[in-house]
Amino acid sequence: MVAGCLTVKLSPELLQRFAASGIRLTKQREEVFGLLLQKRDHPTATEVFLRAKKHMPSISLATIYNCLDALVDWGLVKQVNLDRAPTRYCANLQEHSHFYCESCGAISDVDIPFDGRWDLPPGFIVAHAEVSLKGLCAKCSAERFVRDGSTGAGGVPAQYPKTKTPNQKRHS
Amino acid sequence: MVAGCLTVKLSPELLQRFAASGIRLTKQREEVFGLLLQKRDHPTATEVFLRAKKHMPSISLATIYNCLDALVDWGLVKQVNLDRAPTRYCANLQEHSHFYCESCGAISDVDIPFDGRWDLPPGFIVAHAEVSLKGLCAKCSAERFVRDGSTGAGGVPAQYPKTKTPNQKRHS
DNA sequence: AAGCCTTTTTAGAATTATTCTTGATATTGT
DNA sequence: ACAATATCAAGAATAATTCTAAAAAGGCTT
Numbered sequence A, B: 001m002v003a004g005c006l007t008v009k010l011s012p013e014l015l016q017r018f019a020a021s022g023i024r025l026t027k028q029r030e031e032v033f034g035l036l037l038q039k040r041d042h043p044t045a046t047e048v049f050l051r052a053k054k055h056m057p058s059i060s061l062a063t064i065y066n067c068l069d070a071l072v073d074w075g076l077v078k079q080v081n082l083d084r085a086p087t088r089y090c091a092n093l094q095e096h097s098h099f100y101c102e103s104c105g106a107i108s109d110v111d112i113p114f115d116g117r118w119d120l121p122p123g124f125i126v127a128h129a130e131v132s133l134k135g136l137c138a139k140c141s142a143e144r145f146v147r148d149g150s151t152g153a154g155g156v157p158a159q160y161p162k163t164k165t166p167n168q169k170r171h172s
Numbered sequence C: 001a002a003g004c005c006t007t008t009t010t011a012g013a014a015t016t017a018t019t020c021t022t023g024a025t026a027t028t029g030t
Numbered sequence D: 001a002c003a004a005t006a007t008c009a010a011g012a013a014t015a016a017t018t019c020t021a022a023a024a025a026g027g028c029t030t
Helices: A012-021 A027-038 A045-055 A061-073 A138-148 B012-021 B027-038 B045-055 B061-073 B138-148
Strands: A078-080 A088-090 A096-101 A107-111 A125-136 B078-080 B088-090 B096-101 B107-111 B125-136
Touching: A027 A045, A027 A061, A045 A061, A061 A088, A125 A138, B027 B045, B027 B061, B045 B061, B061 B088, B125 B138
Parallel strands: A096 B125, A125 B096
Antiparallel strands: A078 A088, A096 A107, A125 B125, B078 B088, B096 B107
């Protein structure tokens, strides 16, 4: 009971990548990813759902969440969380930050995240800026290095050795 | 039916400020604010609730939310949102950023938000950094300045003239 | 192509953080 | 003290998201 043609045809290279990596690219995932590539306005899961239904009337919201989660897991899509508003999704894989317009609610991508100033398009006015860091605190990094026999000295790469985090859900 | 002594006595200066500003400092608000000042570990509303109940057994979670919202409105407390985890509350009024430890879940304050590098305590390892900007996009700032008769030229202060935002809830 | 195994989709129930509603209670100004 | 106003409490309501169980689809082997 699958509907007609997809919104966006993925590039052969991308399809190749999927095939090579053992990832199963279902019609639904292809549709969801295609929608995100096509209209890069940071839609919420519900918005993606509404758009997807036009082409696949039988798709369910749970599937949208499943697909988005899968795409996020594969590193093809990024979640954008602003305050407690519904999570938005973004197919821009370049490192970038987000700008939320407090007047119209639009979310724009901002290039070059942090090395002094942001590369804001002309006319944009920043009222509030917020930085969230994640990683290992002193205590935990010490423990980790003791266990792994590493020195823990300076120049540690950003991607520290990952050990299984206990039962942590996707966005923790 | 109000319980015994508060966890933390607020400073006379602060009490003065409340009195002067017409803000009504109720026992519940005082307790909640005191708890945040006393143990600065960025508790969630539920955690504040559990702590408050020890001193005010009759307090309700809704009241905790009310008090926290009021404190946030008065600028005495900041909300800390990390991904979609429950909102945490922070009585540190200094401009600062937050560091989330992906191993133990602790949230630390990080001084000096963005001017090159962050002032991280030794041992902290950053794996991911995220910057969220808020303000006015080009379209909206143009509209605003046309309406207000301002030039819109460079050097605009971060605190642009606020007009009523239509029915926007606290965290939008 | 048939059978078998695994993954995915679906629909709806469940969860969870937060907000809303309503009546009770407390506080302030007169 | 009395009215006017603001706040609190309890539980219902909301909304985003996740979970569950069963059906469907995809792949692989023969």
